[in-house]
Amino acid sequence: MKPLRIGDIEARLPIIQGGMGVAISMSGLASAVANAGGIGVISAAAIGMTEPDYMRNYRAANKRALQREIRKARSLTDGLIGVNIMMALTDHEALIQVAVEEKVDLVIMGAGLPLRIPGMLAEAGLTDFHTKLAVKVSSGKAAKLIFQYWANKYNRIPDAVVVEGPLAGGHLGFKADEVVGDVVPLRQLIEDTVAEVKVFEEKFGKEVPVIAAGGVYTGKDMYEIMQSGAKGVKFGTRFVTTHECDAALAFKETYLACKEEDITIIKSPVGLPGRVIRNEFVGEILKGNTKPFKCVWNCLSSCDYKKAPYCIALALYNASQGRMHEGFAFSGSNGYRATKISYVQEVVDEIVGEFNAEVSKRGVSTKELVVEAVA
Numbered sequence: 001m002k003p004l005r006i007g008d009i010e011a012r013l014p015i016i017q018g019g020m021g022v023a024i025s026m027s028g029l030a031s032a033v034a035n036a037g038g039i040g041v042i043s044a045a046a047i048g049m050t051e052p053d054y055m056r057n058y059r060a061a062n063k064r065a066l067q068r069e070i071r072k073a074r075s076l077t078d079g080l081i082g083v084n085i086m087m088a089l090t091d092h093e094a095l096i097q098v099a100v101e102e103k104v105d106l107v108i109m110g111a112g113l114p115l116r117i118p119g120m121l122a123e124a125g126l127t128d129f130h131t132k133l134a135v136k137v138s139s140g141k142a143a144k145l146i147f148q149y150w151a152n153k154y155n156r157i158p159d160a161v162v163v164e165g166p167l168a169g170g171h172l173g174f175k176a177d178e179v180v181g182d183v184v185p186l187r188q189l190i191e192d193t194v195a196e197v198k199v200f201e202e203k204f205g206k207e208v209p210v211i212a213a214g215g216v217y218t219g220k221d222m223y224e225i226m227q228s229g230a231k232g233v234k235f236g237t238r239f240v241t242t243h244e245c246d247a248a249l250a251f252k253e254t255y256l257a258c259k260e261e262d263i264t265i266i267k268s269p270v271g272l273p274g275r276v277i278r279n280e281f282v283g284e285i286l287k288g289n290t291k292p293f294k295c296v297w298n299c300l301s302s303c304d305y306k307k308a309p310y311c312i313a314l315a316l317y318n319a320s321q322g323r324m325h326e327g328f329a330f331s332g333s334n335g336y337r338a339t340k341i342s343y344v345q346e347v348v349d350e351i352v353g354e355f356n357a358e359v360s361k362r363g364v365s366t367k368e369l370v371v372e373a374v375a
Contacts, residue, residue, distance in 0.1 A: 001355055003159040004039070006160045006209055008096030009105050011232075012037035012081050013135055014347065015222075016162075016211060018236025019084020019108060020330070021315040023249045025239070032244035033215045034079025039040070039106060041082040042069050044095045059091050063098050070102045080105040080132075086171075087112025088270060093120050097194070099241040100131045110163055111138030111147060111171055111270075118154040134160035138173030140192030147200045150194040157200050160209050162234055163193050167215030169237050169332035176273045179265055183247035187228040194229035203259035217334040219354025235351070237332035242344045250338050254279065254329045255343030263331055269308035277329045285309060 004014035015038035019025055024043050030040030047069065048054045048061030066083070074083045083099040085092050090110040099107050100121060100345055109117065114135055121127070135158045137143045149155050164170060164178040165186035178184070181201050191372050194210050201208050209231035222233045239245060244355055266282060268274040275304075285291070291310035319327030328337075 001352065001359075002231075004209060004211075005207070006134070009132060011039050011079060012237060013348065013352065014211075014226075014329055015039070015233035015351065016082070016213075016232055016234040017041050018213065018234050019043035019045075019082070020236055021047070021084075022313055023047065023050055023320040024245065024251070025084075026050075026246040027076065028244045029242065029248045029344070030069075030081055031073045031076035031079070032242070033239065033348070034077040034081055036345050036348040037079070037083050038348065039080040040073065040077070040107065041084050041106075042066070043075060044083055044085045044099070045089065049313065049317045049339045062091055062296050063094055066095055066333060070099065070104055082108060084108045084110070086110060087114055091288050093117075097121070097124050097126065097346060100126050100129050102184035103130045105130070106134055106160070107133045108134045108136055110162070110164070110173075111272075113142070115146065115149050117152075117157060118150060122154075123369075128295060132159035134158060136162040136164055137167075137193065138164055138174075139189060140194075140196040140339070142173075142313065143193045144196040147197065151200060151203070157206065157208065158232070160211060162211045162213055163189050163199060163230075164234075165189055165212075165214035167275075167333040168213055169272050169335065170330040171268060171270055171272045172321060174273065176265065176267065179273050186216070186229040189296075190225060190228040190230050209276065215333050217332070217337060219351040219356070220358045222351060223355050223358040235303055237335045237338075238351070239331075239334075239344065239365065240331075240348060241341050242347060244344045247311065247320045250322035250324055251319055252341055253317075253349060254324060255331065255335050256340070258336045258338070260333070260336045263333060263335055269310065270311050275333065276334060277331045277333060279324055279328055281325060282328045291315070309337055362371055 004011040017033040019041040021043035025043050030042045033040035033262050040183040044066050047065040051061035051065050053063040081104050083104050085095050126249035137147050143161050166174045172179050197208050211232040212225045213234035216233050241255050262278045264278050265273050315327035
């Protein structure tokens, strides 16, 4: 298992913790993963809901909360910290600017095409900065589109690519019928993206790691997907049932009580399918029942709040606070495999141990593939 290099930053382990919102992966989880040798990621989605004035000053609250969580994470670790920002957020540009100004190590941009981000940062006077920019895509075709646009318009390319497959938790960049049944293998998506990115790597003389995400749960899974060309793996669901995860205990216990058949797909007000754990709230919305709400601002550009049956930001925030009857938990397809609440270091050690066991099983002798778990 080689370290993960993204430009001039290096994670000792090629493990990235997925950014999970609302208020699931904040400074607590992110700093713990960073301390364990990976890259810890704060989710910026509706992060201002943790501020008392969110309903009145939502934009300011989002910026303030993100800055606070980044600084808190920095106080807890010397490791690598990233921020996950959805392009569907109406204030995504302001949040990206905060992350860059706070000198986070990595910004991961998904849920939309981040085509004009380099230009936006330049207009803000941010041209020579520490932060690495990663784009999240669901296909090699999408990666090519973004890379081509950045190359032609800004004479630069992204620093990394996260390929999120159809078995991931949360909002999915696929059609509803593409996330159930015989889905496209993550392996194929990785291989396609690696091939597309290679052209730009050669043109710009720069290595751009492709990172796999979605349905990867064990060290064995990690080993297998990295044989397809991925240089790192993003784990989301695996880190939910940890003591350091910032969500309430009731939220984590939802995973422990979950059975495989409880993981289902819903149509989100965002306009995308979402993989969730079925509960009473989910049952109601699947029946078509509405949850009336008042939208104080249109936080998601793709959400038609006048027609939305419920506020997804509020539902996710309620769940993060343990009010599961007023919300639900997103989950990857393997969420039902959680059996206990562990410490982040224990989870990382287990993943590394499983990876190393797979290396030994297959007779790989290259010493640099094997890393020692940290006690």
